[in-house]
Amino acid sequence: MxxxxxxxxxxxxxxxxxxxxxxxxxIAMRESRxxxxxxxxRQMIENRQN
Amino acid sequence: xxxxxxxxxxxxxxxxxxxxxYRIFMVLPDEANQGAIYRIIYFHVPAAITAMVGFFxxxxxxxxxxxTRNLKxxxxxxxxxxxxxxxxxxxxxxxxxxxxxxxxxxxxxxxRLTSMLICWxxxxxxxxxxxxxxxxxxxxxxxxxxxxxxFVDVIIVWKSIEWWRTQHPAPVLSIRNGGGMAPGMxxxxxxxxxxxxxxxxxxxxxxxxxEGIRRELDALRRYAHAL
Numbered sequence: 097m098x099x100x101x102x103x104x105x106x107x108x109x110x111x112x113x114x115x116x117x118x119x120x121x122x123i124a125m126r127e128s129r130x131x132x133x134x135x136x137x138r139q140m141i142e143n144r145q146n
Numbered sequence: 147x148x149x150x151x152x153x154x155x156x157x158x159x160x161x162x163x164x165x166x167x168y169r170i171f172m173v174l175p176d177e178a179n180q181g182a183i184y185r186i187i188y189f190h191v192p193a194a195i196t197a198m199v200g201f202f203x204x205x206x207x208x209x210x211x212x213x214t215r216n217l218k219x220x221x222x223x224x225x226x227x228x229x230x231x232x233x234x235x236x237x238x239x240x241x242x243x244x245x246x247x248x249x250x251x252x253x254x255x256x257x258r259l260t261s262m263l264i265c266w267x268x269x270x271x272x273x274x275x276x277x278x279x280x281x282x283x284x285x286x287x288x289x290x291x292x293x294x295x296x297f298v299d300v301i302i303v304w305k306s307i308e309w310w311r312t313q314h315p316a317p318v319l320s321i322r323n324g325g326g327m328a329p330g331m332x333x334x335x336x337x338x339x340x341x342x343x344x345x346x347x348x349x350x351x352x353x354x355x356x357e358g359i360r361r362e363l364d365a366l367r368r369y370a371h372a373l
Contacts, residue, residue, distance in 0.1 A: 109189060115239065116345070119349070130363065137367060141370050145373070
C-alpha cells in the first residue's frame with residue numbers, strides 16, 4: 097500500500113470507530129440505568145400496594 | 147425475536163466489515179494522486195448514506211405519528227434519528243480529516259459541508275428537544291414537526307453538489323452519473339454501505355427496546371403517582 101498520508105487515513109478510521117463504539121457504550125450504560133430505574137419504580141409500587 | 151434479530155444482524159455486519167476491511171486495505175489498488183487517504187471514502191460515503199436513509203425513515207415515522215398519534219412511530223423516529231446523528235458525525239469527522247490532507251484545511255464553508263453541518267445541528271437539536279420535554283405526547287408532537295422540517299435540509303445536502311459549484315468533489319458514484327470511480331473500487335463501497343446499514347439496524351433495534359422500557363417506566367410512574 098502507498099504509505100503517503102497513511103497516518104491521516106489511520107486517524108480517519110480510528111475516529112469513525114471511536115464515535116461508533118462510544119455510542120454503543122453509551123447505549124449499554126443507558127440501558128442498565130433504565131432497567132435499574134424500572135426495578136426501583138416497580139419495587140416502590142409493590143411497597144405502596146402492600 | 148428482537149434479540150435474535152439483533153444477534154443475527156450483528157454477526158453478519160461484523161463478518162461483512164471484516165471482509166470489507168480486508169478488501170479496502172489488502173486488495174484495492176492505490177489511488178494515483180491521493181495516496182492512502184482516499185480509502186477514507188469507504189467509511190465517509192457509507193456513513194453519509196446510512197445517516198440520510200435514517201433521517202428519511204425518521205421523517206416518514208414522524209409523519210405517521212402525526213397522522214395516527216401512535217407513540218410507537220415516535221419511538222422509531224427517535225431511535226433512527228439518534229443513530230443517524232452518530233453516522234452523520236462519522237461522515238463529518240472523516241471528511242474533515244480527508245480535507246486536511248487533500249485541501250490543506252480542516253474545514254471550509256462550502257455548500258455541501260455547511261448544509262451537512264446544519265443537518266447534524268438540526269437533528270442534534272431534535273434530540274435535545276426530546277430531552278427537554280417531559281410530557282410524552284407533547285414531546286412526540288414537537289419532535290415530529292421538527293423532524294419533518296429538518297428533512298428539507300437533507301435534500302439540500304444531497305443535491306448541493308449538483309446545484310452549486312462547491313469545494314467538495316462532484317458526484318463520483320455511478321448511481322448519480324458520477325463515474326469518477328473505477329468499477330472495482332466502487333463495489334467495496336456498496337458492500338460497506340450494507341455493513342453500516344446492518345450496524346445501524348442493530349443500534350436502532352437496541353434503542354427501540356430502550357424506548358419501550360422508557361414508555362413502560364412513564365406508565366408505571368403515572369400509576370405510582372395515582373396510588
